[in-house]
Amino acid sequence: MKIAIVGLGVAAQAIYLPLLARRRELFEVDAVCDLDPAQAESAGRQTGARWFSDPAAMLDHGGFDALVVLTAGSHGALVAAALERGLAVLCEKPLAYSQAEARALRNTARLMVGYMKQYDPAVRRAVALLEGHAVRHLDVTVLHPTGEAQLAFARVRPSRPSPAALEPWLRADEEALDAALGAASAPIRSLYSGVVLGSLSHDLALMRTFSGPPATVEHTAVWDGPSLEVGGALERGRYSLRWHYLPGHPAYRETVSVHHEDGTLELVFPSPYLMNAPTVLTSSSLDGTTEVRTVHRDVSEAFERQLEAFHALVTEGTPPLTGLAGGLADIVTAQKIIKSVAGPSIGGEAHDA
Structure with a gap:
């Protein structure tokens, strides 16, 4: 292909x-x-x-x-x-x-x-283990160091386009943000584009994978860093999302815990730039009077599985885990989060999200 x-x-x-x-x-x-x-x-x-x-x-x-x-x-x-x-x-x-x-x-x-995390072997195993169980609570914490800290090993050469080449694309982004948020402040635009859509959207996709899009956004808080906290209702159960930018943190760490009536599934994701580094899945359940904890590690690369799925979409018509509907659902959820942060005075699409 x-x-x-x-x-x-x-x-x-x-x-x-x-x-x-x-x-x-x-x-x-x-x-x-x-x-x-x-x-x-x-x-x-x-x-x-x-x-x-x-x-x-x-x-x-x-x-x-x-x-x-x-x-x-x-x-x-x-x-x-x-x-x-x-x-x-x-x-x-x-x-x-x-x-x-x-x-x-x-x-x-x-x-x-x-959303490569949807194709992560640990996530696919968690989906299988969750089958038949209602999610009582989904809990996410992301600890996000600098991009430079995550990429020190990679020897990446930054792209340096000329201002003239970049200008029309930046203008188009601003026009799209105008449509989404109206005349929102620069910090609100940055929170929306850089944090919620730029990073936390992975966790919105995981939420859709495990339990569907959130039914409500009831609570948000933003403080220095930035740090962002979001909470609300699922179709059944509740969720909590916490995202922290921590420049001096020693490593990227993302923990997703899915609590259901019979146990817990916990996923710990490494930096996405470390290929073939396993996401650790720990499943906890009850066997008689004994708590059983099983740890799964698989070095299959999530990005590679995503590419395989893209090949299957093109050559066989196999639907992706996220297409237009899922991508749009995450944009709507992101706007609901920003509306909760900024208040009812927010403009654009977020006003009615």
Whole structure:
């Protein structure tokens, strides 16, 4: 399957390009694109692919079956352009900044939103173990150090596009944020785009996986750091989400606990940039009068499983775990969170979320 990649930053260099190189029986990287021409040329030489510094030019040139979208910011415009050309699309989260961008998409049967944690073997095992059990409470804590701390091992070369090349994309992001939030302050926009859609959305996707989207957002708190706390109701049961930016924390750590009537499933995720580092799943249950705790570790790579699922979507029509509906649901939940933080004066789509 011939694919093109747009956006050659951290995700491409640390994850996607290495994985695609070792799965040549499934994928051929036909074209790469970055707004920084030097970055694009370097990746082109590395992969043997054609390289571009203008996404529209790459899409117009064509010659590939699918597009992988790894750019920063909202992905709505790029996804729409690719789908209009009949391409399959794997789009890293978030799908878009606004509901309007997502609702305007057409030909979405071959659209996958990239929440790799849904494909993590520990998550798939937890889904199987949870079958038949109602979630009483879902609890999430994310401890997020600096990006530099997570990527010290990776030797990633930052993309450095010119201000002129970057400006129209930044303007489009601001217009999407205007639609989503109205005239919200810069800190609120940053909380929405950088924290909720940029990181906590993984946990919204896990919530959908285990119990469906949240029924309500009843409580939020934001304090220095930033730290964000969110709580509310599931269709059955409750949830609590806590996200902390901790610049000096020694390592990324994400803990998801799912409590049900017969026990607990606890998942501890390592940094997403450490490929083949196992997520640890601990299941607790009762056997007679004995508490049984079973620990599962699987070194299969979640991003690699996601790529396999994308290949199956394109070649066999197998639906992804998150398509348009799931991506849109997470945007709506993110707007409900921001409305709770900012109050009823929030504008845009969030006002009615």
